[in-house]
Amino acid sequence: MVLQQEPAGAVVWGRGEPGAAVTVLLSEDGGLVVMKKTTWVKEPSGMWIIVLDPMGQGGPYALRAEQGSENVTLRDIYFGDVWLCSGQSNMAMTVLQITNASRELAAAARYPYVRVFAAAPARSEAELEDLERIDLPWSLPTAENLGHGNFTHFSAVCWLLGRYLYEALRYPLGLVEAAWGGTPIEAWSSPRALRTCGFPEDTGSSAVPPNISSHQHLSGPQTPSVLWNAMIHPLLNMTLRGVAWYQGEANAFLHTDRYNCTFPALIADWRRAFHAGSAGQTEPLLPFGFVQLSTYRRQSPDDSFARLRWHQTADLGVVPNAKMPGTFMAVAMDLGDERSPYGSIHPRDKQNVAHRLQLGARAVAYGEKNLIFQGPFPTGAILEVTRALLNVTYTQELVWRQRDAPGFEVCCSSGSAPCRWLPAPVVTAESRTVTLALGGCGRLVLGLRYAWAEWPCEYESCALYNSWGLPAPPFLLDTLPAAETPERSRRAGGKELLLLPGSSCAQGI
Template structure:
C-alpha cells in the first residue's frame, strides 16, 4: 500500500470540539509490541463517529483500519502484526457529522514491551545503585530502549485509564533514569531492558508501575484474592502493620494495573514480597501464583488475545534485611515465592523465571539494608531467565543448582546432597545447612557443617541425629551469607536457591 499519509491536512480548529484523544499511555517515542503479536491502540471519541487509524513510515501508509466509536466513547483498534523497527507515525482521524479531527503519534517503534511492577526495590532509581554515575552516563547510548512510569495512584474501583503519569514515554537520559530516590525510573527495570537489548538488538519498551511498602494484596484483583480465601474487606490488616504505601485490598490493581490491560505485552517482571513478611506470609504460596494467573488472563482478554495467555513472568526472590534473626518470615516468603517448589518454572508457576538475590546483601546501603544497591546483578540474573523462558534460548543456565537427591548414611554420620548442576564451593560453611532429627511438625533445626564437595555433590559431616534425619534445609535465614559469598554456586556463578525438604514426603530421599 503506497498511499500517502494525510499528515494533519485537517485543521486544529476542526479538532477542537470532537473530543478525540488517545488513552493516557500513548505518546510520541513509545514502543508497541512487535510481531507475532499485534499491538492494540485505543482512545476516546464521539459515540457513533468513524475513526480511521493509519500507521505510516516515510510518508507512506503501512496499514489502515476503520472502526466506530462505541457508546461509552471508546474506540479500539488491533493493528496488524508489525516487524521490529521504526520509526513510524500513527495518525488517527475521526469523522463525526460534518467535523473531522486528527491526532498523531511520532517516533513510534515496534519491539518488545515489558511491564515492571512491585514495591520499593523495583522503585529504586538508577541514581540510587552502585556505579550510578557510570550507568547514567551510558543512558544516551541506548536510544531504542524507551521508558514510561505510571504515577502513584489508588482506587477502590477498577479504573479504565491511568489517573496520572510520572514519566511519559521517553528516550532514556541521565535525568529521567535518575530523577530522584524511589521515583522514576526503576533501576531493575532499566538494567533488565538494557541487558535484553544488548542481546536482542531491537527496540525494547519498559513500563514501570510500582509503589514501595505495598503488600501483594494491594496489587491483586478481588477475584484473585477470593481464590486464596481472602475477604473483600479492604481494611483487614491489623493497624500495627506499618506500610509506606497503600495496604488495602486491590487498590493498586484498580488504579495502576487495570488501566494497562489493553496494552499488548511481551512479559512482566515483578519485585515484591518484603511487605508480606509482615502480613499473610504463609498465604503467599497462594496469592502470588494467583496474581500471576489473574494478570495473565486479564492482559490476554484486554488486548483482544494479543498478549499471550501464559506470557512470561519473571520475579526477584527476596534479598536480605536484618542480620539478627527475629523470625523466619524472609526464608518462608522466599520459599512461597516459588509456590513451595524451591525453583521455577514448576507445575503451579509455568513459564516463570526467578533471580535469586539472597547473596546481594548491603548492610551499608544509605536507603536501609532492605534496599541493596547491586541492582546490576539482580537485572542480569533476571535477563538470563527471560532469554531462556521468554525467548527460548537453548542450553542457557539461568538458575543456580538445586538438590536432586538427599542420601543419608546414618552409620557414617554423613549426608550427601546431589545437585542438578556442577557446583562451585566458595567456602566450607558450618551453619548454612541445617538438619531436623525429629517430627517435622516439631523440628528443632541443628546446623551441620559442609565436609567436602565435588562435581555435583556436597557431603555434610558430623550428623548428630541418634537414628535418622527427617528434614534438611539450606540458607534458611534472613541473612545467610555475606555479599556474593554464599557457599554454593554453579559454574556460571549463580547462587544456589534456598530449600527445605523432608524425608516423609520427598521420594528423592535415600536413607541407609
Template sequence: MVVTLCVVFILSACVHSCDGNLRFASYYGDHMVLQKSPERAVLWGYGPEGAQVTVSLSGPIKQKPLVVTVTKGIWRVTLDPVEAGGPYIVIAAVQNGTAVLTDVLFGDVWLCGGQSNMYFKTSQELALAAKYPHVRPFMAALRLSETELIDLIQVELPWSVPTARRVAEFSAVCWLFGRYMYETLKYPIGLVESCWGGTPVEAWSSSRALQQCELDQTKDGPNNNSVLWNAMIHPLLNMTIKGAIWYQGEANTDYHQEKYNCSFPVMIDDWRMAFHQGSGGKTAHDFPFGFVQLSTYQKGSTDYGFPNIRWHQTADTGFVPNPRMKKTFMAVAMDLPDETSPYGSIHPRDKQDVAYRLTLGARAIAYNEKDVLFLGPFPKQILSTYKYVNITYDQTVSVTPSKDIFEICCSGTKAPCESKSPWVPVPIMQWGVTTVLLPNLCGGEAAALRYAWTNWPCDFKACPIYSRSRILPAPPFIIYAAKGNIWKSY
C-alpha cells in the same frame, strides 16, 4: 451539573474525553514502543460519540488504514503484526481533527511491577543511558482506586528517549533489565513501570484472585486489597505486552505471610488471564513472568519472614519454573546484601546483578534460547545414613566451606521441623563435581535438611554453593526425609 459530573468522572472512562475530542489513552505517546510481531499491538482512545475514526501507520512498512466507530466515547483498533523497528507515525483521524503519535517503535514491551526494590531509582551508569535510544521508559503515577479503572489516573513519566535525567527517575531493575535485553535482542524494548513501595501482593491483585486464597482482610491506603490493581494495572490490560518482571514480597513477611504461596502464584495466573482478555487475545495467555527472590534484611535477625517468603515465592518448591508456576523465571538475590546502604539494608544497591540474572531467565523462558543457564544448583537427590547426608545437585557446583548455612532437623516426624524447631547447623565436610557431603549430627535418622534459611544467609557473593561459573547462587530450600531415605520438598 454536567460539568460537575465530568470532573468527578475524570478518574474513569472520561479521563480523556469529557470534551469529546479525539485522543489516545493515557499510556500512548510520542517515543513509545508498541509490541512487535508475531503479537499484534492494540491502540485505543476517546472521541466524539458515533464518529468514524481512521487509524493509519506511516513508516518503514505501510499498513492499510483501519476504520472504527466511537462507541460510548471509546474507539479501539488492533494493528496487523509489525516487525521490530521504526520509527513510525501513528495517526488517528476524525472529520474534525487528528491525534498523532510520532517516533513510535515496535519491539517487546515488558511490564515492571512490585514494591520499593522495583521502585528503587537508577543512580549508576546514568551516563550510558543516551547510548540506548531504543530502550524506552514509561512510568505510571502512584494512584489508587476502590474500583477498576479503564485508564491511568496520571502518568508520572511519559514515554521517553532515554537521557541521564529521565532514567534517574526510573526503576533501576526495570531499566537495567531492558538495557541488557536490548544488548541481546538488538531491537527496541519498551518498559512500563507500575510499582509502589511498601505494598503487599494483595494490593496488586484483583478481588477474584484474592477470593481464591480466601483473603478478605483489608488494610489502609495503598495497602488495601486491590486498590493498586484497580488504578495501576487494570488500566493497562488493553496493552499488548511481551511479559512482566516483579520485585515484591518484603511487605508480606509480616502480612498474610502464610498465604503467599497461594496469593503470589494466583496473582500471576490472574494477570495472565486479564491481559490476554483485555488485549483481545493479543497478549499471550501464558506470557513469561520473572521475579526477584527476596534479598536480605537485618543481619543477625532470628525472624524467619524472609526465608519463608522466599520459599513461598516458588509455591513451596524452591525453584521455577515448576508445575504450579509455569513459564516463570527467578533471580536469586540473597547473596547480594548491602549492610551500609543509605536506604536501609532492605534496599541493597546492587541492581545490576539482579537485572542480569533476570535477563538470563528471560532469555531461556521468554525467548527460548538454548544452553542458557538461568537456574542455580538445586538438589536432585539426597541420600542419608546414620553418619552422613549426601546431596547430589542437578548441575556442576562451585563450593566453598561453610559451617552453618546447612541445618539439619533431628525430629522423627515432619510436623516439628518448622522454622522455629531445633535445627542444628552442619558443616560442609567434602564436595565433588556435583555433590556435597554433610555429617549427620542427629545420632539417628535425619528428618529434614534446609539451606540458607535465614534473613541474611551470607555476605556479598559469598554463599557456599554456586553454579560452576559462580554467577548463579543455589537457591534456599527445605527438604524432608521420607521412608527409605528418599527426600522431598513440601
C-alpha cells in the same frame, strides 16, 4: 514509544465522540501509509480500540488517529518487545540510587531504542480505565529520566533488564513501570484473584482470609486491590511480551504463609486479564519473571524472609514448575547491602539482579537453548547412618565458594525429644554432591534446609554456586523419611535414598 512487534498485533486505544468513526493510520518516516484501520467509538463509554496488524521490528513510524476534522499524531514509534515492571520499593529504586550510578546514567544515551514509561503511584476503590497520573511519558532514556529521584522514576531493575535484553536481542524494547514502595501483594491483586485464595468479597481493610489475623490495619496503598484498580487495570489493553516483578518484603510481615497462593493467583489472573484486554494479542502464558527476596537484618532470628522466598516458588524451590509455568526467578539472597543509605532492605547491586533476571527471560520467554539461567538445586540425598553423613546430590556442577559459610541445617530428633534444627557443616563438595556432617544429630533426621535465614550469607559469598556464578537457591524439606531400622540398614548398606522437592522441575541444563 515502542509497540509490541509480531507475531502479536499491538493494540491502540483512546477516547472519542460516542458513535463516531475513528481511523488510525500507520505511516513510515517518509509519509508512506503502511496500514489503515477504522473502528467506532463505543457508547456510552466513549472508548475505542484497534488491533494493528502484526509488524516486524524497527521504525520509526508515525501513528495518526482521526475523528472527523480532529486528529492526533504520535511520532518516533518503533516496534519491538514491551515489558511491564511492577512491585514495591526495590522495583521502584531508580538508577540514581544503585551501585555505579553515575556510570550507568552516563551510559543511558547509548540506548535510544530502549524506551521508558512510568505510571505515577495511585490507588482507587474501583477499577479505572485510565491512569490518574503519569510520572514519565514515553521517553528516550536520559540521565534525568532514569535518575529523577529516590524511588520516583525510573526503575533500575526494569531499565537494566531492558538494556541487557537489548544487548542480547538487538531490537527495540519498551519498558513500562508501575511500582509503589511498601505495598503488599494483596493491593496488586484483583478481587477475583484474592477470592481464589480465600479472601472474602469485601476488599477493604478487613479483607483477610478466615482464621488469619491481620498484622496491621490495611489502609491507603496497602488496601487490597487498590493498586490493581488504579495502576494495572488501565494498562490491560497493552500488548505485552513479559512481566518483571520485584515484591514481597511487605508480605514478610503480612499474610506471609498465604503467599504460596496469592502469588501464583496474581500471575494467573494478570495473564487472563492482559490476554482478554488486548483482544487476545498478549499470549495466554505471558512470561512472568520475579526477583526472590534479598536480605534485611543480619542477625535476625525471624524466618519470615526465608518462608517468603520459599513461598515465592509455590513451595517447590525452583521455577518454572507445575504450579508456576512460564515463570523465571532471579535469586538475590547473596546480594545483601548492610551499608545501603536507603536501608539494608534496599541493596544497591541491581546489576546482578537484572543480569540473573535477563538470563531467565532469555531462556523462558525467548526460548534460548542451552542457556544456564539458574543455580544448582538438589535432586536427592543418601543418608549414611553408620557414618552420620548426608550426601546431597545437585543438578549442576558445584562451586563451593565459601567453605566456612553456614548454610545447611538438619531437623533432628533422638526419638522422644521434639525435632530441632541444627547446623550440618559441609565436609566436602565435589562435582554434583555435597556431603554434610550430622555429628550433632540423633538417629532421626526429619528435615533438611539450606540458606534458611533473613541474611543467609555475606555479599556474593553463599556456600554453593554453579560455574556461571549463579547461587544455589534456598530450599526446605521437612518430611524426610524416618531413620531406617537396623535390618533395613544392613540390607541397604547403611544408606537410604531421600527424595527432595523440585527433582522433576526444569533446571535450565
